Amino acid sequence: MKRLVLIDGSSYLYRAFHALPPLTSADGEPTGALFGVVNMLRATLKEKPDYIAFVVDAPGKTFRDDLDEQYKAHRPPMPDDLRSQVQPMCDIVHALGIDIIRIDGVEADDVIGTLAVQAADAGIDVTISTSDKDFAQLVRAGSDDNGARAGIALVNTMSGSRLDDDAGVVDKYGVRADQIVDYLALMGDKVDNIPGVDKCGPKTAAKWLAEYDSLDGVIANADRITGKIGENLRAVLDRLPLNRTLTTIKLDVDVGRVPTELVLRDQHVDELRALYTRYGFKQALRDLDSGQGSAVTEAASDTGSVRNTAAGYARSPVAVANEPDPALAAPGEYEGVMTREQLAAWVAKLQAADEFALDTETDSLDAMRANLVGLSFAIEPGFACYIPVGHDYPGAPAQLPREAVLDALRPLLEDPDKRKIGQHGKYEMHVLRRHGVRMRGYSDDTMLESFVHNATASRHDMDSLALRYLGYQTTKYVDVAGKGAKQITFNQVAVDDAVKYGAEDADITLRLHRVLSAKLAAEPALEQVYRDIEIPLVPVLERIEANGVLVDADELRRQSADLGKRMLAAQQKATGLAGRTFNLDSPKQVCALLFEELKLPALVKTPKGQPSANEEALEAIADLHELPRVILDYRGLAKLRSTYTDKLPQMINPDTGRVHTSYHQAGAATGRLASSDPNLQNIPIRTVDGRRIRTAFIAPEGRRIVACDYSQIELRIMAHLSGDEGLLRAFAAGDDIHRATAAEVFGKPIGEVSGNERRAAKAINFGLMYGMSAFGLAKQLDVSRGEAQDYIGLYFSRYPGVREFMDNTRQQARDRGYVETVFGRRLYLDNIDARNQGLRAGAERAAINAPMQGTAADIIKRAMIDIHGWLEAHADRALMILQVHDELVFEVDTGFVDTLLAEVGARMVAAAQLRVPLVVDSGVGANWDEAH
Template sequence: MTRLVLIDGSSYLYRAFHALPPLTNSAGEPTGALFGVVNMLRATLKEKPDHIAFVVDAPGKTFRDDLYPAYKANRPPMPDELRAQVEPMCQIVHALGIDILRVDGVEADDVIGTLAVQGASAGMEVTISTGDKDFAQLVRAPGVAAGSIALVNTMSGSRMDSDAAVMEKFGVHAGQIVDLLALMGDAIDNVPGVEKCGPKTAAKWLGEYGSLDGVIASAGQIKGKIGDNLRAALQRLPLNRQLVTIKTDVALERDAASLRLREPHVDDLRALYGRYGFNQALKELDAGAVAGNAGPALPVAEKEPGRSRGSGFVSAAVQAPAGLDPALAAKGEYETITTIGQLQAWIGRLRHAGQFAFDTETDSLDAMRANLVGLSFSAEPGAAAYLPLGHNYPGAPAQLDRAQALDLLRPLLADPAVHKLGQHGKYDLHVMRRHGVELAGYDDDTLLESFVLDSGSARHDMDSLARRHLGYETVKYEDVCGKGAKQIPFSQCALDDATRYAAEDADITLRLHRVLSPRLAAEPALERVYREIEMPLVPVLERIEANGVKVDMDELRRQSADLSKRMLAAQQKATELAGRAFNLDSPKQLQALLFDELRLPALVKTPKGQPSTNEEALEAIADQHELPRVILEYRGLAKLRSTYTDKLPEMVNPDTGRVHTSYHQAGAATGRLSSSDPNLQNIPIRTDDGRRIRRAFVAPPGRRLVACDYSQIELRIMAHLSQDPGLVRAFESGADVHRATAAEVFGRKLEDVTGNERRAAKAINFGLMYGMSAFGLARQLGIGRGEAQDYIALYFSRYPGVRDYMERTREQARERGYVETVFGRRLYLEYIRAGNQAQRAGAERAAINAPMQGTAADIIKRAMISVDGWLAGHRDRALMILQVHDELVFEADESFVPTLVEEAGRLMASAAQLSVPLVVDSGTGNNWDEAH
């Protein structure tokens, strides 16, 4: 799973300043706070985040100052010796490859909150690195999967990632943190709470009365002086709640997906570390252990660094689940393989077992660049071995030659009759292929077993699964290689320690399989999803990733230059329209300009009641003044440049000259694939500028790109699931389904349907799948809410099967707690029986949409497996190179294109047998845009 780390820069700086002595460098410059921040950053980077941002407060007032002029009024100015360290801190952060974010009009907390919810909603694993208790309110943010946002205190090492952890620390649920803070107040921010009301009293009240509103309503029942204090504070408590609530809807120029950790500027770091006397950091830098070049040797989805230390067996704090076979929770016995005889004995042992778990240790998380450091194996619980192949520390024992060892292992690893299993094994398949071993018989993956059994869980990494299913606390990377400034690369880890860590990976993977496999077998529908879809897809995705796609660097440079030129023109146009200069990236300045000076209506409000300047808000008033449209144009151009045209060249693999995305099978609960580095799912294609990005994905000379795309697949699945005669008939006829729907709804002949009627029918067709209300339809079509409600009612009268399906699905979801795809994949709905109406409504919308989106995901996965099987005999003539939503992209010899279009289209159309035909549209071109 893609990991996003959001660093509370202000918290880092102040805590380091107060925690460390007043250090100086040889020139007398203060360095104490800087030293602390640098150490915390190095520790964070060694945990290998995929995306990261260092967020600090922008100068000037925020919306909270407008709400409460005394907000932070008693905070003293920043000490001069601390202020002197801010600029060098920013220089080091930038040199480390980390983006620094400042947003006018809001605090750093609000920027972090917005990105955290945005990242978690996109399936990222989000870590907020902070010591600020206010962030506990985000641990269970509305609409975000449990466990997907965690708080980590880098100074103390503590972690908070569940409602239970919040309850343990604060005595209230995560959803009550805002109310707790409102009652207590915040002396640092000058927010007065209830006098004499500390955390225990506030937690007690919230436990008794449920919420701040409940406490306010029951204030007359609370006796004594504290009751008097509460009643005296009643009028300011609602304002307190506004002040302490972290915003999660800030309009940002950058989204979570764009905050990719960049390669460090080594020369700049060397100069900065030398100037400020950071000798250990300088030593690591010169040894090549900076940012992306040091740390755990396993992919993020497999090992999750940075957790508490473990003993390598069941501890008192982590108990084995009831009924678990004791052998699956006991301490293991591990062997280090350093001789040919040992290796041959293990090869015989593994072959005789017929199935074994294996794992690779490498020097990089990038599977396309990783070098093999060692291999581990296990064929029975509690027994495993580690084969070191690249440990190079002074005095390291002799190890087997890597080429010789792989030659001995190759017959075993390439034998499909000997079954292999792993945890996130796609990474290991890449590594072995790059080292000359085409691994066969990869039949089980514990990450995928866990995902199919419980797709709604945010964590399927080995450490979490071991804790959850075995009650076992695994050895962590830091346990064997150290942490912070003293951490060493795995290749320099002592063999005894490396064996303890690496062999355990294989052992625990095997144990997890022994627990998860019977659970899958007890659910035949889920086991079919696992056996027929997810596992066969693993080698297919590995091949697609390895194939990569060629990128036209000159085209990207041209587009970046054009985007920059047009951004400048948009800025100049905006200044001209406003009659003065202003910051287009500042929500506060936009608020003042649009709503105070220009008197435009504030049609969209923030949760705090302030006029919003997000995309929706600007779209709502774009027909009333030219400026909002210009601002939207500027934002769109800036996002394209920062996310794609400037970033894609950095992602080209120097060995292949291609971009190699990574696909994640466990990234979305519905089963949809997600991608990262780069994320190809989010390239905008509704605008000409967005579509231009696809022009940079090109075919090499003599070849063409071919794009095959399912037509209206989710609507076709709706017709199949609902069995509505009218909708089925519309698809069977082969007519334009939106025009056919409009003819039904408005009582027209097909040829008499107007453009507006077709547009309304299309909005209803797609909107109902996502739970669109009459209000939403009215806003989309620009009509009254009553008229929109009439449209929906008319639609359901013509398509009663759709209405019945939706109601039936809601009821089944409430009864069972989950919904299913056509192929049996389940999506569990946590809030389907919630008392909170908004949460329940959200779960009901998901219940209606998930079977369609999940079935579409299953269908294209089945198609990929079929097409890949056919391509096996034609790999010299065609490659599958991309999968994006409902589309497959191929690279093929020009002469082979007609054959590919015909056969890929046929296989995709036959990937499922629905009540209506699956239709595949194909296109070809020299680049992806032409093909699409």
């Protein structure tokens, strides 16, 4: 029987783009998606189909857009790196001799469906090469032995899976092929923005269709379905028929040709050779020149590639940049170091290496309390060792003494000229310091390489990076330690399992460094951010975290008691106002009371359209009734108590008597540091109770707390970036910038500006930096939207450079897909061209704010590095103990305060050369609140 292969080109292009890393050719052209599609095509052609076509979506709207204007409305635009690969893909498909089909007004699915049914009805077996589950509605086996009605099968060439009959569809989805459309209609499709029945997943949809057979049957019996899911179903009954229409593949498209015309043409060998050469597809080029141009790779090439069959994609869905060395994706060879001879041999290897990767295994995630269980090292990809020193389960094999191992490694680990590579190496620094080793020479961190290269492209943990950049599935912690209540700590993990897991960590870290360092080297500005800011900051943060901050636990307990009393009073007051008891912590009970019993207007809704009881909702009605304000007050007190006054005393380290936060460099995409366990950056300072918490952060006897804070740094950066003469002039004169802005906006001398006018100007200054609209400004100032718009218009008329900067920044973001800080850090903005107005507006706000927030983050990081270097010679007299956004906090000997103020202030000011002066405000006190 003849066979037709219909390739869903759009599906594979997107799938390859997201599965493969951002590969590039020698000239820097993106090739990741192209590489995946080409290998899939070569695998398909090897099977020698009788007929073949490559079907892609045509640009523009389809009939589904006319049926539902929200259809696919939330889909972001095609990324530039993908868009640039579409034409090369078409060029290669054409050169391979395959017809490309695109039809206006319909989707590729409809073209494929039409051709598939036509061919099968004509006795031609059909294989649809796709990863799209929607096509399961077309699956059917041949009807008889005479070939009068051939079958339609689905094959996912990248994973090797196949569906060729109804039993296979039922096994995979739980419904028959003829029920797939109804199944999809019930569940909806987030990707295509088709809203289904809320909370109806695959199991529920399959259950309903098993009971009622079809969507019509489910609709007819909707009243019999109980519970919340039944309510959800009944709420969208009118929508479901449209869903069914949207998810039904059209089978009567005028394609303009019949299946038997889709024969494979002769290949354009010279054109293919030029294309394969241009994009660096070496194995494809070798096969072409050896006469096997349609054959998929039988073994990994000497420059790396995919696995040996099409199905190999299931095991290794990601390849590395430009067909890398196979060592970067192959299994490693790992050695457990159990004897002194093995240890000596590895020490010699490490001494001879220019650089090495290292990793530690411990019995805790808390670096300040973790005990060392083992160390791993790698000096070349694919070869690593694990040295167990603390596995103490019953029957554990004899291991080298921890101190003996550390003594042997100490000269290497403390050598500043021996380059070390890690993944989140700050943790290793803490662990080693606690065990008497101060690691120096930390030169590279794969987490930070990934973060600087593209902060939003991926998670930056090792498992995610290994999959994205190496195509390597790492051994997970749960694989060796179990999960849930039965999970064991690493000291209880069998040594043989620990060798594989621990050595792999060092090995993969080294492999990732080889890939990511090359990516950064190709972007000099980003490499400079990495080398000059992020890597030098690692030991600075390690030192700050280890220093910790002294906390007065008794003071916090007193505050907790006071907050508890006031919470009780608020609760009693709320009960009196409501006329009955209710749970102030229950949004459901609060909504019922406010909006059903008291009939207050529900001005803020949840995403599902229900009345909200969040802070914004209560603030919106706080002027209409006394109760919402009482609830807000209660919640504010409860949050302070649970988050800080109750929790902080429990987080005091018993060994140091201090609280040790953790700082995260790869957290916020703008480069701002984040803090956790505990988060000390979110303690409120605008309320008396919030400031009171800071009084519990104290200096020990003989010392003082010093706080140094950049003054209005983001506004100064705005002046620098915009070059606006009015802002530059105000900052150069040392004017109160908000008062100066008010004078400009309201057209009066600066000395005549009222308090309310200054407040309005401050709201405008900060609001515009964060993309605030006239609506938002009106709400903040409690004025009409028209009045707020007038304020903004006046502002831009007085500061035209700011408007020009904002317009130019938005345009640059659209053109390049990213914005930059003064120092070259990038923030990519995937939604800057989104069709959805909300997503696009959010990206535009980020485009304006990120250069300022990111530059401020870069400046204080540069200052911290410089100050840390100076403080090393004065470690006995002063400690840097906290970083909170634009503020640095120190613990200082009383007699050293003046020296520190002068040095720190000067170094913070010198951290950047802007068109306006940087100003640092400083304070000194017995506690953080006094110093702030």
